[in-house]
Amino acid sequence: MNLCIVEYPDKRLRNKSVKIEKFDANLHELLDAMYPLMIQTNGIGLAAIQVGVAKEVLILNIPDEDGEQSKENLIEMVNPVLTNQRGETTYQEGCLSVPSFYEDIDRFEFLTVNYQDRDGNTQTLEADGLLSIAIQHEYDHLQGVLFIDKLTSSRRRKFEKEYKKMLKEKKTSK
Numbered sequence: 001m002n003l004c005i006v007e008y009p010d011k012r013l014r015n016k017s018v019k020i021e022k023f024d025a026n027l028h029e030l031l032d033a034m035y036p037l038m039i040q041t042n043g044i045g046l047a048a049i050q051v052g053v054a055k056e057v058l059i060l061n062i063p064d065e066d067g068e069q070s071k072e073n074l075i076e077m078v079n080p081v082l083t084n085q086r087g088e089t090t091y092q093e094g095c096l097s098v099p100s101f102y103e104d105i106d107r108f109e110f111l112t113v114n115y116q117d118r119d120g121n122t123q124t125l126e127a128d129g130l131l132s133i134a135i136q137h138e139y140d141h142l143q144g145v146l147f148i149d150k151l152t153s154s155r156r157r158k159f160e161k162e163y164k165k166m167l168k169e170k171k172t173s174k
Ligand code: QAP
Pocket: 041, 042, 043, 044, 045, 046, 091, 092, 093, 094, 095, 096, 098, 099, 100, 101, 130, 133, 134, 135, 137, 138
């Protein structure tokens, strides 16, 4: 499966993802293809809609204390539901679908997520720190929401201007 990252302002990023019903080879192929793409592009989280697949699938690979990303820490979530969201935290977020832009975003500090793994088994995870932030960011993608939607309107306008300029420069340098 050859996937590529869908980049803003592609309208596909606004699609709402639908629940997975079949935990079959197609799902496994999708998950298996998403992981190397995320690693190659220096990502720590990726939702299926970012590769153009509007299904409730996301992967997370948070670096350990030494900043190393290892496949042992890969988390695959299918049909996630967030509960028990509480506390407040701020983190400078980025997104593979909004390259080269980073901004402080407010999130819940803690949450519980109920999800299914690739075989359809129900799982529960309590998260804090960067993992909690990443889960909220990726979960938003399943609803068609991007982190730039959470900026103040003045900051959003500044972003749109800078981003358009960057896209233009990208085009002319090709
Ligand atoms: C979502 O984001 C996230 O602009 C995952 O040029 C963000 O992996 C989770 C990336 C913040 C937790 C905190 C972005 C790579 C990767 C870029 C990413 C870029 C190269 C973003």
